[in-house]
Ligand SMILES: Nc1nc2c(ncn2[C@@H]2O[C@H](COP(=O)(O)OP(=O)(O)OP(=O)(O)O)[C@@H](O)[C@H]2O)c(=O)[nH]1
């Protein structure tokens with residue numbers, strides 16, 4: 051039912067500068083996404099949108115330019131950097147004589163291929179169906195035509211209703227299944243918090259090195275790869291921090307560390323919603339390790355993008371320690387940064403070479419000890435963030 055890129059497909063990237071200050075960066079991100087999806091980028095067209103409401107989205111001169119590039123490079127797909135309405139997509143497909151998709155579809159597609167656990171797969175399917183159903187409501191004719199071209203299913207008004215109903219049934223089933231899994235997850239978390247095991251969640255922009263750091267800290271062998279969204283499921287392992295251990299309390303000194311899905315700018319809202327269950331663990335953590343690719347020229351923007359998503363999922367109140375990773379690619383040395391009150395703010399490490407990891411372990415102990423003390427003096431059981439589903 052969905053566009054599926056098997057990799058190696060020939061694509062042309064098209065982006066229209068709408069005057070966003072981050073246009074160049076969002077373009078770089080689109081390239082990263084396309085490469086991450088294993089697509090063969092044959093060319094790129096940039097331009098300015100003619101009129102904000104233009105049905106063609108691009109002016110006819112620009113459309114001709116893209117069409118010429120598609121023909122010259124034998125491209126199969128054109129990927130637009132902006133969300134396209136069904137009508138715009140349809141017009142563009144007719145004009146360019148090839149498949150047209152937008153950034154959101156591309157991200158959904160990468161997610162679909164990366165999901166490993168049952169929960170991750172359900173979440174992706176839910177996001178895809180939600181993305182699809184908004185389009186069904188907004189403009190059925192788009193899908194009608196698209197299908198007419200491929201499967202010749204000849205959908206009419208009747209087919210439309212059947213499909214809508216089927217999607218509705220599937221969405222409901224997925225929601226129920228996810229709710230059940232979420233309940234199990236919460237029960238597990240509650241029993242952990244009863245035992246006062248502290249939890250630390252790794253968050254950060256995709257490809258920042260979260261899984262590599264997770265592995266380095268736990269020696270667990272979680273999947274790390276040079277691709278976007280390599281991790282889609284929350285992996286959880288215990289680590290032991292001697293400084294936190296209390297001889298009178300069995301199990302003390304143990305901290306639960308979770309590796310999570312990477313964030314990206316303009317993460318589609320459907321996806322954030324679908325991954326809410328996974329991300330809940332983030333909002334309930336005692337501490338967030340915000341992993342940053344220190345070697346990225348756009349790291350400031352990536353930090354802001356991550357903080358934005360954290361706000362959206364209600365995790366902005368959780369204490370955060372910034373971990374500047376990939377130090378080996380920069381000229382900087384391992385170390386820590388503190389604020390004016392001498393509180394730890396940041397740690398500089400290389401998950402790959404292991405440089406600074408001892409500093410990070412110490413920083414973890416120090417921050418968690420401080421958090422435990424404040425938490426203990428304020429309320430017996432730490433209040434957990436409440437947010438609606
Ligand atoms: N040079 C260098 N490369 C690193 C370091 N840490 C991670 N990497 C590389 O960066 C790439 C991404 O690492 P991952 O650990 O998969 O990143 P992630 O943040 O988990 O990514 P997603 O799960 O896709 O969001 C891999 O190729 C790693 O080998 C580091 O300290 N130095």
Ligand SMILES: [Mg+2]
Pocket residue numbers: 260261262273274279280281309310
């Ligand atoms: Mg990962």
